[in-house]
Amino acid sequence: MFSTMARDPSRGENTTTGTGASPPPPARRTEGTIALVQALRFFAALLVVLYHAPTMNPDYTERPSRFDAFHLGGAGVDVFFVISGLVITLTVAKARHFDLADFAARRFWRIFPVYWAFLAATIAVELLSLRVGIGAPFAEAGNPVYIVTSVFLLPLPFQIMEVAWTLGLEITFYLLFALGFRCYGLRGVVAALLLWYAFAVLYVSTPLGDVPALFYLGYPVILEFAFGIAICWLHLNTRMPLGPAALVLGTAAMAGALFAPEVASLAALLHEPELRREFQFGIPAAILVYGAVATPLKVPGWLLLLGQSSYILYLLHSLFFGVARAAVNLALGVELGASDLGVAALIxxxxxxxxxxxxxxxxxxxxxxxxxxxxxxxPPTGFGAGIPAKRDT
Incomplete structure (x- = not known):
């Protein structure tokens, strides 16, 4: 596990931080490693986009589409959860000591403002479409319960944005990680996460499952965060052998789970009628992320940009699909969602x-x-131009 000692650079000696576990610097981390994981984020987001693509056609339940092949594309979320466990653990590992305020501030500014912008736009579009009678608006956009749940990303099944349930689980994971690491180090995080998973398994296998408000808190998919933590630990403490082989195997395993689950998924290979999502998709996702971390490939700049844009793509695509379809339909009388070519253009x-x-x-x-x-x-650039920068202390 991570060391509980941190080196004081001003004195050249080890000192106890007193603020949770402080790991040694991750000397093995390379730009290529991080870049490949960044690129993987884009492909995970694109899977989710392709998963939602067929629903753009008003008659999608009756007309077959080439995009129907991605009917399990929601597995991109499983890749995101594994990456999240990896990245959050690695972020903490890079710090000299764990600062709760710093951790919370970073997570807040990374997640909430961009999400709030798209949430506000979604509410505005939904209420406007409800008023003018265009499309099939989501009336709950004006429901105070849905608004409060959505604004604070509570892990409850009352979200205005379809993809927000994953962010609610992310925020819950961040909270658990921060408290567990602050008190007991990485062991505390793993223990708390396993307890959460035990509750989730209990939820889905007992009458507790009849309590809909606990649906997301009781979703066993949260085990995938632990997969990411384990990959980070291996990254910081081992040589991570067989990286390219894992990358190929993970890609093949994910492809099998997505496109040929009856013959090439983990359940089929184990001759099991069914496996829960954290195994069926989580294990291939973990192998894929392991391979991405352990294989330092150079990634072109345009693909890095797409990887960095994965969060906005994840939040934007449903809203963009709806607005673009309505605009083209009003202006040209063309329903883009009615053809695969139009759907491809929207994507x-x-x-x-x-x-x-x-x-x-x-x-x-x-x-x-x-x-x-x-x-x-x-540095005083971008939005902060002309404002004095805060100095490191």
């Missing part, structure tokens, strides 16, 4: 717009927001 548009927003808005915003994170030193 390309969502990916392109996400990359543009990431480069022109999100990057400068995150740079500006760092002045509100304890200990950051930020």
């Amino acid at each position: 390309v548009g969502a990916v392109a717009l996400s990359a543009v927003l990431t480069h022109t808005v999100e990057r400068p915003f995150l740079l500006w927001s760092r002045r509100f994170v304890p200990g950051y030193s930020v």
Whole structure:
């Protein structure tokens, strides 16, 4: 596990931090390793986009589509959860000591402002479409319960944005990680996460499952965060052998689970009628992420940008699909969702717009927001131009 001792650079000796476990610096981390994981984020987000693509057709239940092949594309979320466990643990490992305020500030500025912007846009579009009678609006956009749950990303099944349930689980994981690590180090995090998983298994296998409000808190998929933590531990403490082989195996295992689950999924290989999601998709996702971490490949800049835009793509695509379809339909009388070519155009548009927003808005915003994170030193550029930067202490 991570060491509980940290080196004081001013004195050249080891000192106890007193603020949870402080790991040694991750000397093995390379730009190639991080870059490949970043690229993997894009493909995970794209899987989710492709999963939602067939629903753009008003008659999608009756008309077959090439995008129906991605009817299990929601497994991109499983890749995200494994990456989240990896990245959060690695972020803490890089620090000299664990600072709860710093951790909370980083997570807040990374997740909430961008999410709130898209939530507000979604509510506005839904209420407007309800008022003018365009499309099939989600009436709960004006429901106070749904609004409060969505604003605070509570892990409850009352979300306005379809993808927000995953963010609610992410926030819960961050809270558990922060408290567990602050009190007991990484062992505390793993123990708390396993207890959460035990509750989730209990929930799905007992009458507790009849309590709908606990649906997401009782979703066993949260074990995938632990997979990411384990990969980070291996990254920091071992040579991580067979990286390229794991990358190929993980890609093949994920492809089998997505496109040929009856013959090539983990359940089929084990001759089991069914496996829960954290095994059916979580294990291939973990092998894939392990391979990405252990295989330092050079990634082109455009793919890095797409990886960085994965969060905006994840939040944007459903809203973009609805608005773009309505606009083209009103202007040209064409339903883009009625043809595979039109759907493909919408997907390309969502990916392109996400990359543009990431480069022109999100990057400068995150740079500006760092002045509100304890200990950051930020150059006066982007949103923060002309404002004195906070110095490291």
